[in-house]
Amino acid sequence: MKILTNFFIFIALLIPHFVNSQSDVFAKTRVAVQNNKWEEVIKEIDNEIKTNSTDKELLLFQKAYAVFQLKNFSTAEELFTLLSKTKNSFNEYTLYFLGLIQFQQNQLDKSKLSFELILKEKPNQKLKNEATFYLSQIALTHKNYQEAFNLLTKLDKATRGTEQHAEILYQLASAADHLNKKSFKCEKLLKIYIQYPQFEKVSHWDYNLNLNSINEKKSDCAWEVDDFKKRVRNLLWAGQEKKAFFEINKFKADFKGQYDFEADKILASFHAQEGNLDEAYGILKKYLKQNENDFEFLTQFAPIAARSGDLATSIAVYYKAYKLKKASDKGLQALFQSAFMSYQMQDYDWSTRKFKEFQKLTRNEKLKKESQWYLAWMKYLRGDYVSSFNEFKRLSGVKNKKKYKSLSQERLNYWMGMSLYRQNKLEKAKTYFAKLSLDKSKGYYSIAAYKRLEKINQEIKIQDAKESSIQLGMNSYKIPHKLSRFQMEDFLTPNNEEVLVDDDSMAENQDIEEEADPFEPGNVAESTTEKPEIDKEKSLESEDIPFKTPELISRFERARGLMIIGLDQWAKWDLYEIERRTKNKDYLKALMNEYLLVGQFHRSSQISQVYFSKTKAQLGIIQGKQFWEYSFPKAYPQFVDKYSKEFEVNKELVWSIMRAESQYRKEAISPVGALGLMQVMPYTGNKIAEIIGEKQFTPNQLLEAEPAIKIGTKYLQRLNKKFNQALPLVAASYNAGPHRVKNWLQLFGHLETDEFIEHIPFLETRNYVKKVIANSYIYALLYNSAKADQVPFLSDKMPFTLKERAPTKETWEEI
Secondary structure (H helix, E strand, O other): HHHHOOOOOHHHHHHHHHHOOOOHHHHHHHHHHHHOHHHHHHHHHHHHOOOOOOOOOOOOOOHHHHHOOOOOOOHHHHHHHHHHHOOOHHHHHHHHHHHHHHHHHOOOHHHHHHHHHHHHHOHHHHHHHHHHHHHHHHHOOOOOOHHHHHHHHHHHOOOOOOOHHHHHHHHHHHHHHHOOOOHHHHHHHHHHHHHHHHHHHHHHOOOOHHHEOOOEEEOOOOOOOHHHHHHHHHHHOOOOOOOHHHHHEEEEEEEEOOOOHHHHHHHHHHHHHHOOOOOHHHHOOOOOHHHHHEEEEEHHHHHHHHHHHHHHHHHHHHHHHHHOOOOOOHHHHHHHHHHHHHOOOOOOOHHHHHHHHHHHHHHHHHHHHHHHHEEEEEEEEOOHHHHHHHHHHHHHHHOOOOOOOOHHHHHHHHHHHHHHHHHHHHHHHHHHHHHOOOOOOOHHHHHHHHHHHHHHHHHHHHHHHHHHOOOOOOOOOOOOOOOOOOOOOHHOOOOOOOOOOOOOOOOOOOOOOOOOOOHHHHOOOOOOOOOOOOOHHHHHHHHHOOOOHHHHHHHHHHHHHHOOOHHHHHHHHHHHHHHHHOOOOOHHHHHEEEEEEEEOOOHHHHHHHHHHHHHHHHHHHHOOOHHHHHHHOOOOOOHHHHHHHHHHOOOOHHHHHHHHHHOOOOOOEEEOOOOOOOEEHHHHHHHHHHHOOOOOOHHHHOHHHHHHHHHHHHHHHHHHHHHOOHHHHHHHHHHHHHHHHHHHHHOOOOEHHHHHHHHHOOHHOOOOOHHHHHHHHHHHHOOOOHOOOOOOOOOOOOOOOOOOOOOOOOOOOOO
16 A cells, blocks of 8 residues: 555645646536537636636636637637736647647738747647648748758658658658659658558549549659568558559559459459358469469469369468478468468368478577477367477576567466366366466466366366275276368368458567567568567666756646546657656656556556566455556446447456457557557448448547447457357457358367467467456456456357358458
8 A cells, every 4th residue: 555655645745736736617518528618618718717816827728729629719819918928838739729720710920920939839649740840831831842842851750650741741742753763752752652551632543543633733653562472462451442443443454465464463362351262263263274384473372272172282382382482481481381281171181291391491589489389289279288398398498598479388288288188187277377377477378277277176076086985996087189171172272362450569578479470471481580688677776867857847737627627638748758768656646547548558557568567466366456456457448338338248348359450549550550549440440330320420430439449349349249259269269250260160179278278370360369258357357357267168068059160261241
């Protein structure tokens, strides 16, 4: 309790002059601001300002903001001008809104001065970007293209990964065009062409970049067929499959007889992305013989062949690709894929030989460790539990300086315990599971081990009871099954374009491995330059930056003031500036609390897991509950409560998915185009919106909290119904698609749940399921202990049986 007491004393000392500001008027106006009731804000302030001299500055700023929102620019300008004449905490914001008003009224010289004054101060990053942007617009209006070019160049990097980036690239290309910087212009236009085909200003563009226009003339920019292929992929991710299909066919028609093969490869890729595997396979198969020595073609064809059921051809093609480029990283990746796919179809002899061959040749340490794991894991799957135990034990002693998660001690210990369990050595197995279950970090293997312990204790009781009965001569324990061979035609292999990029902000101490993924393009190259893990808690002492500095105090006070008047979207940026400048743990605790107040759950969670992970692990969930709640907050509770009730989905599941998908970042945009808190793809968003009758829905709404939670929760409801609320299957379906999960159930659904999870072919999905299970367990412990056991069947068979043949593609009619 001493930590908590010091923390709240710190807060109280830091912001004494804001205590008076917590008056009734601000409680009313804050709500009115958040509901866009601007006339109500003005009325309340006018009544209060006559008698309240203490909060006059705050009241005047809030009134000016409300008048600005009503577009009464002349009155707003008067109020902001009055504020600008006094030294106040909101000086930079006052200048910003003055600059906006002057820009709207075409008073460009005055506007420029206001924005330049902001940059002379020490604005937060958001204000800095906004001021720079409007200065660039003024420069463009004055046709000062060099100045605009310089300003926009600064914004290019600052806005990457945001909605604004496409606009910045377009304006930068336009300015470069006016400056006759053709190569620079084309570089930026090519980025837009590939990455942002859905951007409004280029929505009329087609496949031919050279003929697409900018500044009312054709771009005259070169492009490659591979650029068009990437454009098609991004069109699909943006939910514009009709436009993609139209452009492909137009390309085929315009270049008939010249690029037939290239066009068909793109068309095959389109059908594969859409799940039309037979069509994709049929298109490419006719080219196989004439391209049997084309490495790129073979590595595109092999996964499509496998997913279409022609496994023999697929394995042979992968191995042929390896033979073509034996000495290269890409060639060795093809060998790994061949071995991996054989493992999935349970041709363990071939797979073992090829994984061993791979180990002798590869320089990729991550994939080497991964192959070592599969060799041990296949012994377990064969039912050779003595050998699997010995191999897991041997790997646990292998030096793992870079801490590759594929050979994490938690994972190896768990499967050593399972190998003993399968040998009916229950007491020995218990020692492994008991140790794992005591982990206060509550990682996936800790939870799974706890469930195994429960099952073992039940089995020991049953054995003891039977041994003391008259049936002493009967064998009361049966060694569980060995895995049967899969049907070859039902095999589904990962596609290197289907594996999503995982968020770097995965919760620490949840023991979820980040294995090497052979299907990630980035893993082709040697991965021996990883940075060592930094003990950030240990480094705090030497890097403290005193929070008593005037600048940080001023920022904190300003953030508090903005929160009081309801401008949380601005307060967060000043808080972030403080976070960037201090690693003092007391101040970080203060920031976590403030971030929660302004709805910046991802920042409080990030601080907690980066700087307080050891504290959480040492104290556990009960004693360290406050730190765990920062890491696992009740994010956007009003919307989660509303839609979890409406769609009958557990709140714990919604938060667990949200944490795994976006780490609570509502503006999150993934490299493949997934949007918002629940990381819904535009195509999926459109389909769910259609189901619930949201006729005005657009994918960009997924970057807002309420639509994202509504759409995501509705999707979870449908997956719950489809998979009988089996959390591992629901999570896997949310990540990889229900059609793939059905295929996996068809292949290895007879396994017990923990074995099924470990057998999921897609690395990203496998880790994702483990992460969601751990998240759900922790959420339930923190907020709903009655439902703490979210996966009671983790050590038993999945409570779902697939009754029909698995589809090869996702069809919305069945979801």
